[in-house]
Amino acid sequence: MPEGHTLHRLAADLAAAYAGRRVTSTSPQGRFALEARRLDGRVLEGTEAYGKHLFVSFDGTEEQVHVHLGLYGTFLISPGTGRPVVGQVRWRLEAEDTADLRGPNACELLTPPEVALILARLGPDPLRADADPDRAWHRIHRSSTPIAALLMDQKVLAGVGNVYRAEVLFRQGVAPMTAGRRIPRVRWDAIWSDLVALMEIGVERGRIDTVRPEHEPEAMGRDPRADDHGGEVYVYRREGLPCLVCGTPVRRREVAGRNLFWCPGCQRDR
DNA sequence: CGGTTATGGTCAT
DNA sequence: TGACCCTAACCGC
Numbered sequence: 001m002p003e004g005h006t007l008h009r010l011a012a013d014l015a016a017a018y019a020g021r022r023v024t025s026t027s028p029q030g031r032f033a034l035e036a037r038r039l040d041g042r043v044l045e046g047t048e049a050y051g052k053h054l055f056v057s058f059d060g061t062e063e064q065v066h067v068h069l070g071l072y073g074t075f076l077i078s079p080g081t082g083r084p085v086v087g088q089v090r091w092r093l094e095a096e097d098t099a100d101l102r103g104p105n106a107c108e109l110l111t112p113p114e115v116a117l118i119l120a121r122l123g124p125d126p127l128r129a130d131a132d133p134d135r136a137w138h139r140i141h142r143s144s145t146p147i148a149a150l151l152m153d154q155k156v157l158a159g160v161g162n163v164y165r166a167e168v169l170f171r172q173g174v175a176p177m178t179a180g181r182r183i184p185r186v187r188w189d190a191i192w193s194d195l196v197a198l199m200e201i202g203v204e205r206g207r208i209d210t211v212r213p214e215h216e217p218e219a220m221g222r223d224p225r226a227d228d229h230g231g232e233v234y235v236y237r238r239e240g241l242p243c244l245v246c247g248t249p250v251r252r253r254e255v256a257g258r259n260l261f262w263c264p265g266c267q268r269d270r
Numbered sequence: 271c272g273g274t275t276a277t278g279g280t281c282a283t
Numbered sequence: 284t285g286a287c288c289c290t291a292a293c294c295g296c
């Protein structure tokens with residue numbers, strides 16, 4: 001689930017459920033027990049998302065909880081309190097609702113300098129109003145690294161993951177192995193604004209949809225061979241299936257340690 | 271029921 | 284580049 005849109009949505013949902021409220025903080029699993037206890041009974045002040053990182057602050061302390069969901073972490077809010085613990089729950093927050101954090105890559109209580117250290121190594125986040133896309137461009141336009149790898153590098157761009165990188169490159173017709181320095185400025189501007197638009201949709205819907213209305217295969221319905229990962233996409237995990245635009249079989253290849261999917265017909269060097 | 275895979279990242283080599 | 288971390292869903296037997 002978790003690319004940047006998931007974390008921004010989560011920050012908003014947690015704030016709606018808990019901000020300004022006194023919360024019960026526990027670690028049923030025990031691995032965050034000491035820290036959870038120190039926060040127990042405090043008023044939750046606010047939440048903030050930067051890229052794939054979530055920060056939760058509480059009244060009366062400068063320290064913040066830093067959460068990173070990793071590949072399969074979840075942080076689910078459900079109504080009511082006193083729910084039985086099912087499976088491994090690292091951190092549970094309760095006020096009127098119950099929020100359970102499972103399988104995070106990181107769940108830790110950090111001092112302000114430690115928070116600053118994390119933020120300092122993040123590139124601009126397309127979902128943040130304070131983002132400066134020129135910072136990313138500065139890295140990209142002088143790099144020989146493939147654009148498909150640069151988009152995944154959180155020091156270059158914060159919040160983009162394996163689905164958005166594949167989909168934005170498809171939508172912008174960019175060959176994924178093109179070196180950063182060979183991307184024209186106007187193309188980068190288009191990639192950035194498309195990421196902003198796509199990820200904002202992702203926050204609203206809680207899923208990644210990237211297919212333009214004119215390419216929706218409405219008559220036929222979705223291809224039964226395409227696996228369901230929650231959204232409608234052009235190329236992600238569609239290896240071997242015909243491209244929704246040109247019919248060329250979608251290809252797959254590992255780039256930056258992850259499976260990259262692209263259409264060799266629609267995405268060419270230029 | 272075991273093996274594989276997953277929208278991520280860190281650390282050691 | 285590879286080992287490793289964390290959890291759950293899915294697949295084939």
